[in-house]
Amino acid sequence: MVLSKTIEDSGEHLHSTFASRYVRTPLPRFTMPEKPIPKEAAYQIINDELMLDGRPRLNLASFVTTWMEPECDKLIMESINKNYVDMDEYPVTTELQNRCVNMIAQLFNAPVGENEAAVGVGTVGSSEAIMLAGLAFKRKWQNKRKLEGKPYDKPNIVTGANVQVCWEKFARYFEVELKEVKLSEGYYVMDPVKAVELVDENTICVAAILGSTLNGEFEDVKLLNELLTEKNKVMGFDTPIHVDAASGGFIAPFLYPDLEWDFRLPLVKSINVSGHKYGLVYPGVGWVVWRSKEDLPDDLIFHINYLGSDQPTFTLNFSKGSSQIIAQYYQLIRLGFEGYKNIMQNCTENAKVLKEGLEKTGRFNIISKDIGVPLVACSLKDSSKHTVFEVSESLRRFGWIVPAYTMPANAEHVAVLRVVIREDFSRSLAERLVSDIERVLAEIDARPSQVSTISAHVTAADESQNREVKEKHVQKSETEIQARVINYWKRLVDGKRTGVC
Numbered sequence: 001m002v003l004s005k006t007i008e009d010s011g012e013h014l015h016s017t018f019a020s021r022y023v024r025t026p027l028p029r030f031t032m033p034e035k036p037i038p039k040e041a042a043y044q045i046i047n048d049e050l051m052l053d054g055r056p057r058l059n060l061a062s063f064v065t066t067w068m069e070p071e072c073d074k075l076i077m078e079s080i081n082k083n084y085v086d087m088d089e090y091p092v093t094t095e096l097q098n099r100c101v102n103m104i105a106q107l108f109n110a111p112v113g114e115n116e117a118a119v120g121v122g123t124v125g126s127s128e129a130i131m132l133a134g135l136a137f138k139r140k141w142q143n144k145r146k147l148e149g150k151p152y153d154k155p156n157i158v159t160g161a162n163v164q165v166c167w168e169k170f171a172r173y174f175e176v177e178l179k180e181v182k183l184s185e186g187y188y189v190m191d192p193v194k195a196v197e198l199v200d201e202n203t204i205c206v207a208a209i210l211g212s213t214l215n216g217e218f219e220d221v222k223l224l225n226e227l228l229t230e231k232n233k234v235m236g237f238d239t240p241i242h243v244d245a246a247s248g249g250f251i252a253p254f255l256y257p258d259l260e261w262d263f264r265l266p267l268v269k270s271i272n273v274s275g276h277k278y279g280l281v282y283p284g285v286g287w288v289v290w291r292s293k294e295d296l297p298d299d300l301i302f303h304i305n306y307l308g309s310d311q312p313t314f315t316l317n318f319s320k321g322s323s324q325i326i327a328q329y330y331q332l333i334r335l336g337f338e339g340y341k342n343i344m345q346n347c348t349e350n351a352k353v354l355k356e357g358l359e360k361t362g363r364f365n366i367i368s369k370d371i372g373v374p375l376v377a378c379s380l381k382d383s384s385k386h387t388v389f390e391v392s393e394s395l396r397r398f399g400w401i402v403p404a405y406t407m408p409a410n411a412e413h414v415a416v417l418r419v420v421i422r423e424d425f426s427r428s429l430a431e432r433l434v435s436d437i438e439r440v441l442a443e444i445d446a447r448p449s450q451v452s453t454i455s456a457h458v459t460a461a462d463e464s465q466n467r468e469v470k471e472k473h474v475q476k477s478e479t480e481i482q483a484r485v486i487n488y489w490k491r492l493v494d495g496k497r498t499g500v501c
C-alpha cells in the first residue's frame with residue numbers, strides 16, 4: 001500500500017504544472033486549505049494571478065520607486081530576513097539608519113555640526129513620519145499650555161486643502177482639528193497669507209508642502225515663515241512650521257539649492273521625506289528629521305532595555321524590515337549629490353518633453369509648474385464633450401496608468417490628469433506617451449459625446465438627491481453641468497481606484 005501511494009505522489013511530480021490538479025480547482029479564498037500543495041504549483045498559481053496587476057513601471061500615478069540597480073536588489077534580498085528593531089543584534093543596520101538620518105539632515109540644512117548626530121528616524125513612509133512629527137508638535141504645545149495653566153483640549157493644525165490624505169488621518173487618529181486653507185481655480189496650493197490668518201493660540205503647527213501631491217508645486221515656505229514670525233510676535237505665539245517634503249525633499253536640494261524652504265528658515269522645526277519616492281528606494285521607507293533635540297519632546301521617546309542595552313525608539317510600529325534602510329544607504333553613497341542631481345535633472349527634462357507634447361495638441365491647460373516636482377498635471381481646455389476621465393480610461397488600453405481626479409475645495413470643478421515622471425521613465429517613453437494621448441484624443445473625438453447623456457443622468461439624480469438645487473431651482477450654467485459630469489466620472493472612477501500617492 002505504501003508503494004502505491006508513492007507512485008501516486010511521484011506521478012503528480014511528473015505532470016507539468018499546468019496539467020496538475022492544482023490549477024483545475026478554484027483557489028481558496030476564505031478558508032485556509034486543509035492540505036499543502038507543491039511549492040512549484042503555489043508559485044505558479046500566485047504568479048499567474050499577479051500577472052493581472054498593472055505593470056509598476058507604467059504606473060504613472062505614483063511617485064514611488066519601481067526600479068533599482070541589480071546590486072541593490074541583491075543587498076535587499078540578502079537583508080530581507082533582518083528585523084530592524086533588533087538593534088542589539090544588528091548594530092550595523094542601526095548605524096546605517098543613523099548615517100542616513102545625518103546625511104538627510106545635512107541636506108536639509110539642519111543646524112548640526114559636521115560630526116554631530118542629527119535628530120531623526122527612519123519610518124515606513126512619510127505617513128508614519130508625519131504622524132510622529134504631528135505628535136511631537138501636539139505634545140510640545142500641550143506641555144506649554146499646561147505650564148501656562150491654559151486649556152489644552154482643542155489643538156488644531158493649519159494646512160492647505162491640497163494636503164495628502166495622511167494629514168487627515170493624523171488629524172482624525174490623534175484628535176487634532178484640521179483647518180484647511182481653501183484653494184481656488186488657478187491657485188492650487190496653500191496661500192501663506194490665508195494660512196497665517198487661520199493660526200490661533202491652539203495651532204500646534206502650520207504644515208507646508210514641498211511638492212503638492214496634486215500638481216507638484218512647491219508652497220512658499222519662506223513667505224510663510226516671514227508672515228508667521230510677524231504674527232507670532234504680535235500675538236505672543238510661537239507657532240512652528242512643519243514641511244511635508246515627501247516628494248520634493250529629494251528634488252529641491254539638488255535642482256534648486258537657493259530655494260529656502262528647509263531648516264534655513266527658523267520656524268521650520270521638522271521635515272519629512274519619502275525615501276521611497278525621489279529618495280529612489282522601493283516602498284516602505286520614509287524619514288523625519290527635527291531641527292534639534294528640543295523639538296522632539298523627551299516623553300515621546302521610549303527607552304527599551306533590550307538584551308541589556310538602552311534602546312531609544314520613537315516609531316509607531318515595533319518590528320519591520322531592514323532592507324529599505326540598507327537600500328537607502330546604498331543610494332546615498334552610490335549616487336552621491338551629483339548622482340541624485342543628474343537623475344532629477346533628467347526627470348525634469350522628460351517632464352518638459354511631455355509637457356511640450358501635450359501643449360502642442362492645443363487641448364490641455366498645464367497646471368503643473370516648471371519649478372516643482374517633475375510631473376505634468378493638466379486639464380482639458382474643453383470638457384463640454386469629453387472629460388479627462390475618458391482620456392484616463394482609454395489610456396489603460398495602451399498599458400498606461402494615468403490617474404484623473406478632481407481638485408479639492410474650492411476648485412472641485414477642475415478635473416486633471418497627472419503623470420509622474422520617475423527615474424525609470426525615459427525620454428522614449430515620454431514621446432510614446434504623447435503619441436498615445438494624441439491617438440486617444442482622436443478616438444474619443446470620434447465618439448459621440450457622453451457628456452449630454454451623463455448630464456441627463458446627473459440632472460435626474462440631482463432632482464432626488466441634491467437639496468440645494470431643488471431649493472434654488474436655478475438654471476444650470478454650462479460650468480455647473482460640467483462640474484456635475486466631472487463629479488459623475490469621479491464617483492465612477494473612485495469606486496475602482498484608490499487614488500494617487
Ligand SMILES: *Cc1c(COP(=O)(O)O)cnc(C)c1O
Pocket residue numbers: 063124125126127128164166209211212213244245246247274285286501
Ligand atoms: C506621498 C505623500 C505623502 C504620503 O507619503 P507615504 O510615503 O506614501 O506614506 C504625504 N505627503 C505628500 C505631500 C506626499 O506626496
